Each structure stands twice: as structure tokens, then as C-alpha cells.
Amino acid sequence: MDALILQILNGLDKGSAYALIALGLTLIFGTLGVVNFAHGALFMIGSFCAVSLSKILNLSYVTLDETQTDFLGNPLKVKTPYVESIFGADLGASIIDWAVPLAILFSIPIMIAIGFIMERGLIKHFYKRPHADQILVTFGLAIVLQEIVKHYFGANPIPTPAPDVFKGSLDFGVLLGFDANAIIYPYWRLVYFGFAAVVISAVFAFLQFTTFGMVVRAGMADRETVGLLGININKRFTIMFGIAAAVAGLAGVMYAPINSPNYHMGMDFLVLSFVVVVVGGMGSLPGAVAAGFLLGILESFASMNEIKALIPGIDQIIIYVVAIIILLVRPRGLMGKAGMMED
Amino acid sequence: MFGLGKHDLKILIIVAILALLAPFILNPFPADSAMAQFNAGYPDLMQRFAIYGIFAIGFNILFGLTGYLSFGHAAFLGVGSYAAVWMFKLLSMNVLPAILLSVIVAGLFALLIGFISLRRSGIYFSILTLAFAQMSFNLAYSVLTPLTNGETGLQVYNDDPQILMGPNSSTVTNLFGLEMRSTYTLHIGSWNFDFAVGYYLCALIMLAMFYLSIRIFRSPFGMMLRAVKSNQTRMNYTGLNARPYTLAAFVISGMYAGLAGGLLASMDPLAGAERMQWTASGEVVLMTILGGAGTLIGPVLGSGFIKYFENIFSKINENVLHEWFSFLPQGLENIMVWMVSPFVGSGWHLTLGMLFMLIVIFLPGGLVQGGQKIMHLFRRDRPEDDKPGAARQSTPAE
Amino acid sequence: MGILEVRNVNKRFGGLQALGDVNLSIEENSVHAIIGPNGAGKSTLLNVLIGKLIPDTGSVMFDSQSVLGRKPFEICQMGISRVFQTPEIFGDLTVLENMMIPIFAKRDGAFRMHALESTAHEAGIIEQAEAMLESLNMADQRHDHSAAMSRGNKRRLEIGMCLAQNPRLLLLDEPTAGMARADTNNTIDLLKQINDERDITIAIIEHDMHVVFSLAERITVLAQGSPLVEGTPDYIKGHPKVREAYLGESAVGETA
Numbered sequence: 001m002d003a004l005i006l007q008i009l010n011g012l013d014k015g016s017a018y019a020l021i022a023l024g025l026t027l028i029f030g031t032l033g034v035v036n037f038a039h040g041a042l043f044m045i046g047s048f049c050a051v052s053l054s055k056i057l058n059l060s061y062v063t064l065d066e067t068q069t070d071f072l073g074n075p076l077k078v079k080t081p082y083v084e085s086i087f088g089a090d091l092g093a094s095i096i097d098w099a100v101p102l103a104i105l106f107s108i109p110i111m112i113a114i115g116f117i118m119e120r121g122l123i124k125h126f127y128k129r130p131h132a133d134q135i136l137v138t139f140g141l142a143i144v145l146q147e148i149v150k151h152y153f154g155a156n157p158i159p160t161p162a163p164d165v166f167k168g169s170l171d172f173g174v175l176l177g178f179d180a181n182a183i184i185y186p187y188w189r190l191v192y193f194g195f196a197a198v199v200i201s202a203v204f205a206f207l208q209f210t211t212f213g214m215v216v217r218a219g220m221a222d223r224e225t226v227g228l229l230g231i232n233i234n235k236r237f238t239i240m241f242g243i244a245a246a247v248a249g250l251a252g253v254m255y256a257p258i259n260s261p262n263y264h265m266g267m268d269f270l271v272l273s274f275v276v277v278v279v280g281g282m283g284s285l286p287g288a289v290a291a292g293f294l295l296g297i298l299e300s301f302a303s304m305n306e307i308k309a310l311i312p313g314i315d316q317i318i319i320y321v322v323a324i325i326i327l328l329v330r331p332r333g334l335m336g337k338a339g340m341m342e343d
Numbered sequence: 344m345f346g347l348g349k350h351d352l353k354i355l356i357i358v359a360i361l362a363l364l365a366p367f368i369l370n371p372f373p374a375d376s377a378m379a380q381f382n383a384g385y386p387d388l389m390q391r392f393a394i395y396g397i398f399a400i401g402f403n404i405l406f407g408l409t410g411y412l413s414f415g416h417a418a419f420l421g422v423g424s425y426a427a428v429w430m431f432k433l434l435s436m437n438v439l440p441a442i443l444l445s446v447i448v449a450g451l452f453a454l455l456i457g458f459i460s461l462r463r464s465g466i467y468f469s470i471l472t473l474a475f476a477q478m479s480f481n482l483a484y485s486v487l488t489p490l491t492n493g494e495t496g497l498q499v500y501n502d503d504p505q506i507l508m509g510p511n512s513s514t515v516t517n518l519f520g521l522e523m524r525s526t527y528t529l530h531i532g533s534w535n536f537d538f539a540v541g542y543y544l545c546a547l548i549m550l551a552m553f554y555l556s557i558r559i560f561r562s563p564f565g566m567m568l569r570a571v572k573s574n575q576t577r578m579n580y581t582g583l584n585a586r587p588y589t590l591a592a593f594v595i596s597g598m599y600a601g602l603a604g605g606l607l608a609s610m611d612p613l614a615g616a617e618r619m620q621w622t623a624s625g626e627v628v629l630m631t632i633l634g635g636a637g638t639l640i641g642p643v644l645g646s647g648f649i650k651y652f653e654n655i656f657s658k659i660n661e662n663v664l665h666e667w668f669s670f671l672p673q674g675l676e677n678i679m680v681w682m683v684s685p686f687v688g689s690g691w692h693l694t695l696g697m698l699f700m701l702i703v704i705f706l707p708g709g710l711v712q713g714g715q716k717i718m719h720l721f722r723r724d725r726p727e728d729d730k731p732g733a734a735r736q737s738t739p740a741e
Numbered sequence: 742m743g744i745l746e747v748r749n750v751n752k753r754f755g756g757l758q759a760l761g762d763v764n765l766s767i768e769e770n771s772v773h774a775i776i777g778p779n780g781a782g783k784s785t786l787l788n789v790l791i792g793k794l795i796p797d798t799g800s801v802m803f804d805s806q807s808v809l810g811r812k813p814f815e816i817c818q819m820g821i822s823r824v825f826q827t828p829e830i831f832g833d834l835t836v837l838e839n840m841m842i843p844i845f846a847k848r849d850g851a852f853r854m855h856a857l858e859s860t861a862h863e864a865g866i867i868e869q870a871e872a873m874l875e876s877l878n879m880a881d882q883r884h885d886h887s888a889a890m891s892r893g894n895k896r897r898l899e900i901g902m903c904l905a906q907n908p909r910l911l912l913l914d915e916p917t918a919g920m921a922r923a924d925t926n927n928t929i930d931l932l933k934q935i936n937d938e939r940d941i942t943i944a945i946i947e948h949d950m951h952v953v954f955s956l957a958e959r960i961t962v963l964a965q966g967s968p969l970v971e972g973t974p975d976y977i978k979g980h981p982k983v984r985e986a987y988l989g990e991s992a993v994g995e996t997a
Contacts, residue, residue: 139699140697141700278470321478558859573831582850582906583851587851
């Protein structure tokens with residue numbers, strides 16, 4: 001029982017990331033009808049927003065401390081981050097410590113801007129082109145984005161820690177009456193899950209309760225009719241693209257402490273996110289979220305030793321196997337609408 | 344001749360001349376000159392031209408004709424490589440059984456994956472093939488380690504059975520004793536031209552495969568494949584079953600990929616899982632699109648182009664750039680180097696990605712279409728050549 | 742016994758009775774029109790006839806064989822060809838190639854792996870395709886890109902592609918929808934010519950009364966999912982029920 005709960009918990013953080021990326025992916029697909037292979041790159045850029053902010057905050061100047069000497073007898077060089085000299089040592093240090101959560105604020109305008117530029121500059125011209133062309137051009141864009149990141153940040157993963165408060169783990173088992181240390185769960189992963197829940201709820205609330213969201217949902221259902229009503233749906237769709245980019249970016253920012261950002265993480269997550277979208281049903285937002293968590297948890301179950309002993313290698317392929325079965329048995333996915341991209 | 348129309352025969356002969364004289368054509372600069380770095384006439388690179396040419400020609404039979412965009416073809420290439428290395432381990436270093444087995448295994452694998460993936464079309468097909476390839480890649484790294492040797496990669500060891508090895512058998516890859524690596528170098532003045540057995544084997548096989556693809560393009564079967572791409576509804580209501588046609592195309596292109604994989608292993612008896620990664624699948628898509636999907640010669644051009652520039656660009660580093668721009672004033676030189684350096688060396692992939700986007704945006708018909716546009720500029724008065732035998736261009740996957 | 746027999750077909754979509762107790766018999770070598778106001782169930786009936794929809798009850802027999810649950814290509818191989826509302830042709834291919842494909846399908850069946858034969862050497866097929874284009878007055882366009890043709894010509898080609906297979910039943914779904922008057926008249930003339938020259942049964946689902954009364958030998962009027970009356974054009978024209986249910990709309994159809 002405790003092992004079961006542990007696996008569910010372990011699946012939640014990856015599931016959250018899948019759900020957030022898939023949500024944006026399916027939002028873009030449902031509204032714009034575009035298959036965006038560069039969506040994983042947006043997630044990756046989000047992570048690197050966290051890296052950049054942490055680097056910026058750590059920018060330091062060097063002073064010589066005459067009272068101390070290093071092992072060569074020279075005066076010790078002391079690096080002081082500018083932030084600390086501006087805000088004072090204590091506040092400055094905690095600002096640096098909280099770099100990742102702060103990067104949320106930092107990343108939203110950046111991600112929305114990137115989304116706008118992508119949509120207006122490139123994707124817009126591909127609405128009427130075949131899906132194969134959309135796949136190819138966004139695939140090219142994904143390569144370009146990841147290579148640019150690689151050029152500036154290097155090929156190695158960059159550890160980006162969470163704030164000190166969230167280091168360490170929660171003994172979840174004790175809360176449920178199990179033995180101590182039976183279910184250990186890192187705090188940051190709980191934060192990530194909670195954060196994902198908030199973002200997902202915000203997107204749904206936005207689509208459900210605002211006029212803007214209503215028009216977008218109508219557009220997802222029947223683009224032409226909404227166009228006939230004289231509503232400038234294209235402008236709204238541009239904004240939706242920005243929002244989808246921001247959601248992917250936020251997913252990336254908060255994921256940085258879980259998985260040290262590297263330039264190819266976007267591609268790794270992209271393939272899985274596509275699978276998630278397909279399993280959930282192309283163009284279905286609840287489907288994307290449900291499938292994201294479902295597959296995240298399934299993946300974590302498959303990596304249990306008992307299961308791996310039963311079916312070796314299952315943890316490596318479980319998501320693909322599920323996707324293949326779903327696509328064959330229920331091509332619309334779990335919650336897909338009829339007629340969405342069938343043939 | 345060869346059952347080909349005049350136009351097709353011309354294309355075949357051009358490709359044959361290019362392939363057979365490649366050691367000359369690709370080595371235009373004297374060996375000790377500064378320009379020698381742009382030479383591509385060494386066996387290692389020429390082999391890759393031919394092998395990736397085969398890969399792209401096969402991919403074009405599927406994507407160019409039927410419009411089904413597979414994102415998993417690298418899996419067949421990888422499987423072909425593994426099959427070939429196993430033949431080296433079990434039998435001998437003779438490449439013939441290795442190549443044969445790689446084609447057969449890749450064909451069977453493609454039959455299985457195609458049978459399942461082709462139940463869906465469009466984007467779903469692309470994602471299914473992607474999922475299968477990624478699954479194969481993950482398996483090759485994990486449970487299938489006894490077959491693939493995991494991250495180390497599969498290679499031939501001294502204690503392998505090699506039951507057909509005689510005491511005098513060659514210990515490097517060979518074709519009945521003719522070693523793949525054996526090279527004759529012709530020195531003319533300060534030029535060096537390398538003629539390697541391995542390259543010529545690859546080139547001859549590539550020519551045979553190119554010929555086969557022309558035959559397929561010009562056959563009723565090829566016409567049916569184009570019909571699949573053009574309009575599946577009409578196809579069905581014309582009493583034709585699209586599924587076996589697409590499956591046949593899928594298996595054929597899978598076998599081409601397996602052959603390419605087998606040849607890669609025959610030139611260098613190694614096989615690793617990274618050959619199956621989906622970025623490798625993306626590369627063959629790029630080669631086909633860059634050259635011109637659905638055209639005969641496009642994939643050959645595309646693969647040659649990409650492999651050539653990959654090789655050249657990867658070699659250029661900042662020192663080379665400084666040398667190039669040394670004629671400029673110091674400040675300007677540094678600016679130029681700073682601007683160009685992200686695109687060369689390890690930045691080759693950035694150039695590749697940009698190229699990919701530019702081609703899809705501005706030239707969906709690839710280099711062949713670009714070439715035709717330029718040709719039209721020069722002879723605008725001539726009406727468009729639209730004989731049934733003429734190489735037909737078509738935009739990818741409409 | 743007609744060539745196509747529809748017996749007691751019912752089809753519901755949720756609460757909507759799309760087809761209710763449809764009985765229909767189409768005589769061999771006749772031109773039979775199925776008409777009805779919008780929403781009368783014409784398209785649903787057509788989809789049942791070609792096996793795309795499986796009715797809740799009832800049977801559809803073509804030449805004493807059931808068509809239900811068969812794939813489109815099987816139904817076509819049985820001898821039913823279909824013309825669509827918007828012409829479905831192979832737009833990437835030339836006119837001649839478009840015409841060759843149905844002839845290949847007729848000769849070689851649903852699939853044949855003729856990958857190493859040369860299309861250019863298929864003299865018999867090319868000859869037949871050119872003859873068919875000749876009879877459609879399209880021989881001059883045979884090397885044209887078919888997507889670039891006018892809608893009327895695409896329709897002509899599509900009908901020709903169906904005929905090239907010598908079908909026993911030709912199903913047409915609003916074959917003149919969205920066409921200019923001249924193209925409509927050309928299409929009517931073509932269908933008349935086909936009916937005169939060939940032993941073929943033609944079933945038309947149509948909205949346009951001008952087309953229906955120019956061609957049909959027998960007419961079934963569908964209303965709210967069920968056949969209302971059936972008879973010769975004169976009988977239908979004079980029938981009070983039809984006037985009430987439908988002909989008020991014919992003026993619209995006539996001017997459209």
C-alpha cells in the first residue's frame with residue numbers, strides 16, 4: 001500500500017510536466033490547427049529562464065579582503081553579488097536563494113513575447129499549409145532554438161537549486177499512519193504539483209469564465225462560424241499562442257530544480273507530450289491533463305522493481321505501448337472529439 | 344534501355360557518372376593547398392554520401408509518393424546495422440551475408456511497424472512511427488542489451504564464434520577477400536585521388552537502388568502510391584485498397600533503410616542505438632525535403648548536400664575563421680568571426696535547423712524545384728516540359 | 742427484383758429518426774432520382790447505400806448481395822461507382838493518369854504489386870483511357886494537371902472515371918451542386934448520353950428539380966426520413982402530397 005502511494009506521488013511531478021506541456025500543445029492544435037514540434041523547446045526555454053535569472057542574480061563584483069589571505073598569502077578575493085550590495089546581505093541572499101520562484105515573474109513576459117513572435121513571424125504563414133509542412137518547419141525551429149541555447153549555455157546540464165526552504169523531503173507516510181521513512185517525498189515536487197494544479201485551473205477558468213475564453217472555445221469547436229460572426233478570431237488565437245507558450249515556459253521554470261536544465265530536454269519531453277496529447281485526444285484540454293497525469297503515474301509504476309522483474313524494460317516503453325494501443329483501439333483518444341484530424 | 348524512358352535514363356546516367364567519378368569530382372583541390380579542406384573525395388565521406396543517399400531514396404518512396412511522413416525510419420537503419428554486426432560476429436567478416444540479413448530484418452521490422460502504424464494517417468501516423476522508433480531506441484539501451492550491447496554499442500570481439508572464418512580469412516570487413524578499406528591512391532601532380540573498395544561497393548549498390556526507385560516511380564504501383572497521396576477518398580471509391588499499397592511502400596522504404604544500416608556497419612563494423620534516435624529520423628526527412636520530395640534525384644542531392652556541409656562545417660573552427668577573414672582590419676575581422684562562428688564547428692546543427700526552416704518556408708519543392716525555377720528564368724520562352732516521362736515535381740504531402 | 746433493393750431500413754442518431762422504414766427498389770438500367778427537401782435524409786440514405794453507415798435495422802442488397810459493412814473499395818469492386826458532391830479526382834495527377842487508375846483497378850483488382858512494370862508500356866490501359874477521354878471530349882487536356890481544371894471539367898472527368906470501370910450502378914450525389922448553368926446542362930447531357938449508350942443503372946440524389954425532371958425515369962420523394970411517394974416524373978409533378986411537401990421549394994431550386 002505505501003509503495004503504491006509512493007509511486008502515485010512519484011508519478012505526479014512528471015505527470016504535471018506532461019500535463020502542462022500537453023495542455024499548451026493541444027490548445028495550439030485545437031485553436032490554430034497547427035502541430036507544433038517546437039513546443040518542447042518552449043519548455044526548455046522556460047527552464048533556461050530560471051537558469052538565466054539565477055545567473056543574473058549571482059553576478060558579482062570582486063573585492064579584496066585584506067584581513068584574510070588565501071593559501072598563497074595574497075589577500076583573499078571576495079565575490080559579492082550586486083544584489084546583496086543593493087538590497088543588503090540578508091535580503092540579497094534570500095533573493096538569490098529564491099531565484100527559481102522569482103523566475104516565474106521573469107519568464108511570463110519573455111515566454112509570451114516569444115509566443116507572439118513565433119506565431120506572427122512563422123506559424124501564421126503555415127495555417128493553410130499541409131500538416132507535414134507544419135511539423136517540418138516547427139521541427140526546424142525546435143532545432144534552431146535548442147542550438148542557440150546550447151551555444152550560450154553549453155551542452156552540460158546546469159544545476160539550478162530550489163530555495164533552501166524546500167530542500168529536504170516530507171515524510172508523507174507518517175501523515176497517513178505508515179511507518180516513518182516509508183513514503184518520502186521531496187518538498188519541491190509537492191510544490192511543483194501544486195503549481196501545476198494552479199496553472200491548469202487558471203487556464204481552464206480563463207477559458208470557461210471570460211468572454212475571450214468563450215470565443216476561443218467556440219473557435220476550437222467551429223472556426224469558420226466564429227469567423228463569420230465577424231469576431232477577429234486570429235488576434236485571439238495569437239494571444240492563445242502566447243498563453244500556451246507561457247504555460248510551457250512556466251512548466252519549464254519550475255522543473256529546473258527537479259531536472260538540471262540541458263539543451264535537449266525540450267526534445268525529450270516533446271515526444272512524450274505528443275504521446276500524451278494523442279492519448280488524451282487531439283484538441284481536448286481535459287484529455288491532455290488527464291492523460292498527462294495518467295501516463296506520468298503509469299510510468300512511475302512501471303519503474304517499480306516488482307513490475308520490472310515481471311516484464312523487463314517495461315519502464316522504458318510503457319508510455320509508447322499505451323499510446324499505440326490507444327491510437328489503434330480508440331483513435332480519438334480518451335476524450336477526443338469526433339472528426340478531429342481523422343484522415 | 345533498362346526499361347526506362349529517355350529522360351529517366353539521362354538522370355540515371357548522370358547519377359552514375361557522378362557516383363563513379365566521385366573520387367575525381369570531389370577532389371578538385373591539390374592536396375597541399377589551402378582549399379584542400381573543401382575536398383570531399385576521401386573514402387569515408389564518399390561512403391556516407393552513397394549510404395545516406397540510399398536511405399533518402401528509400402524514404403522518398405514512402406514520403407515522396409504516398410505523402411505519409413514517417414518520423415521513425417532511423418529505427419530501420421539501426422536494426423539493419425545491428426543485424427549486420429551480428430553476422431560479422433557469428434559468421435565471418437564477409438559483408439554479403441551481413442547486407443542481406445540487414446535488409447531482411449529491417450523489412451520484417453518495417454512490416455510489423457507499418458502494419459500497425461498505417462491503420463492511421465496524417466499526424467497520427469507520424470506520431471505512431473515516432474513512438475515506435477523511440478521505443479526501439481529505449482529498448483536497445485535497456486532490456487535488449489544482450490542483443491545490442493547497450494551504450495557501448497555492438498562490435499566484433501576476438502572471442503566471437505565467427506564460424507565461417509578460416510585461418511587465412513581477413514579480419515576486417517571484406518567481400519570474398521576484397522577488403523573494404525583497401526584503397527588505391529592515384530597521384531597526379533599535387534592531386535591525390537583515392538579509390539576505395541568500400542566506396543565503390545556502396546556506390547554500385549546506391550546506383551542499383553536508384554535504378555530500382557526509378558522503376559517504382561514509373562510503374563503502375565508508383566502511380567497508385569501517388570494516387571494515395573492525392574486523394575484517398577477517390578482511391579477507395581475506385582475499388583482500390585490503399586492499405587496494402589501504403590504498407591508495401593513502407594516496407595520497401597524500410598528495407599532501403601536497413602540496407603543503408605547494413606552498409607554503414609559493413610564500412611565500420613559498429614552499431615549503436617544513437618543511430619535509431621528520432622533526430623536521426625528527422626535527418627532523413629530533411630535530406631528528402633531539401634533535395635525535393637517526390638522527385639527522383641532530389642534525395643540523392645539532398646543527402647549529398649547535407650553530408651558534405653556537415654563535414655565541411657564541422658571542421659571549421661575559430662582559427663580557420665580568423666584565417667579567412669584575416670584580410671579585414673582587426674576589429675572587422677573579429678566581428679565577422681563572432682558573427683559566423685555560431686554556425687560552424689559544433690554549431691553545424693544550428694545551420695542545419697535554419698536551412699530546414701528556410702527550405703520548408705520558401706522552397707517546399709526542395710533544391711530540384713529551385714533548380715527548375717532558375718532554369719525557367721533562362722528559357723522563359725519555352726513552355727513547361729510536361730511530358731509524362733518528365734520528372735514530376737510535387738509539393739510535399741498535400 | 743431491382744438491381745438495388747433497400748428493405749425496411751431504419752437509422753436513428755440519438756433522438757433523431759434519420760431514416761424510417763425506407764423501402765426502395767431501383768430497376769436495372771433505369772435512371773432513378775431520389776429527391777426531398779433539406780434534412781429529408783437523402784445523404785443518410787446515400788451513406789447507407791455505399792456502406793459508410795450501417796442502418797439499425799433492414800437490409801441493402803445489390804444484385805442479391807448485401808452491401809452492409811463492406812468497405813468502399815469492395816462495394817466499388819461489386820459494381821457500384823460513386824460521384825461526389827464536390828468532384829473527387831486525383832488532383833496531383835494528369836487527366837490521363839486519372840483515367841488510367843480506374844482501368845487498372847478494374848483489371849488488377851483492389852491491390853496488385855506491379856512495382857517493376859512500366860506504366861508507359863501498358864498500351865492497352867492507355868488506349869482505353871484515351872478512348873474514354875475522347876468520348877468525353879477531353880482528349881486535348883490529357884496531359885493537363887487535373888487540379889487546374891474548371892469544376893465542370895472535373896465533374897466530367899470524375900463521371901468518366903466511374904464509367905471507365907463499367908459499373909452496373911452509378912450513384913450520383915447532387916452532381917450539379919454549385920455549378921454554373923452551362924456546366925449543369927453539360928452534365929445533364931453527358932448523363933443522358935451515358936444512359937442512351939450504355940446498359941447502366943443511374944441513381945441520382947438531387948436537389949435541383951431541373952436536373953431531376955430532365956433525366957429521371959422514376960422518382961422517389963423522401964420526406965422526414967421516409968419515402969413519401971414514388972412514380973414517374975409526370976406522376977410526381979401532379980401529386981398533391983409532393984406539391985405540399987416539396988414543390989413549393991422547387992421554385993427555389995429552379996432559380997438557384
